[in-house]
């Protein structure tokens with residue numbers, strides 16, 4: 273099963289990293305200049321949700337999505353097209369990502385950068401901050417409640433925003449207790465990889481006001497974007513659809529215009 277496999281893999285990475293990271297790294301991470309504001313960048317503009325555009329070269333369900341990606345050029349075109357933030361997959365084994373991409377992309381764009389990986393331990397948070405992350409993802413399905421809360425707090429102490437991801441109603445209480453800066457509703461079931469936009473439609477109304485909410489995964493067309501937009505989410509995270517576009521910039525423009533190319537209906 274994917275989540276078991278990934279946890280096993282990440283535990284190995286964590287143990288290697290624990291050997292390498294020193295107190296100096298930790299001190300350095302605490303002294304870096306402030307992060308770019310991820311949560312604050314996510315609000316609806318002209319009736320459309322903010323777009324978080326993802327650099328995702330491959331995935332466990334689809335295999336290679338795009339051969340020979342230039343992650344930096346892709347991220348820059350996302351920004352030029354109007355993305356509010358960039359999400360960078362840093363997992364190598366399943367997503368063909370790289371931690372270096374995060375650092376390179378952070379240097380190349382001016383919008384906030386989210387590190388997309390499977391975080392189980394605080395060493396990964398220190399590593400994220402040192403490599404340029406403005407925000408990190410924490411997945412409720414992978415973490416004990418107390419661990420989730422502790423990691424969320426630690427990430428914030430390091431100056432990063434925390435995106436907490438849920439897929440079902442039973443995960444909402446734990447997510448809220450961990451004080452998310454942004455709450456993500458993943459339309460993809462991480463056990464079966466099936467996506468269903470109904471997940472966002474069902475869970476969004478249950479989330480208290482005041483927390484920015486994003487819908488994640490499964491947007492494969494402008495129609496899908498419009499459907500999620502109607503739910504009222506503040507942002508939408510899109511990966512595969514944009515990675516498959518001939519021009520990532522045009523892909524982004526198409527979505528943020530919402531299909532109308534115009535502003536508020538009234």
Ligand SMILES: O=P(O)(O)OC[C@@H](O)[C@@H](O)c1c[nH]c2ccccc12
Pocket residue numbers: 326328388389411437458488489490491509510511512513
């Ligand atoms: O490529 P998509 O279907 O647009 O999905 C993007 C993003 O939501 C997805 O990559 C994602 C959401 N949550 C995750 C957790 C880990 C890895 C990846 C993800």
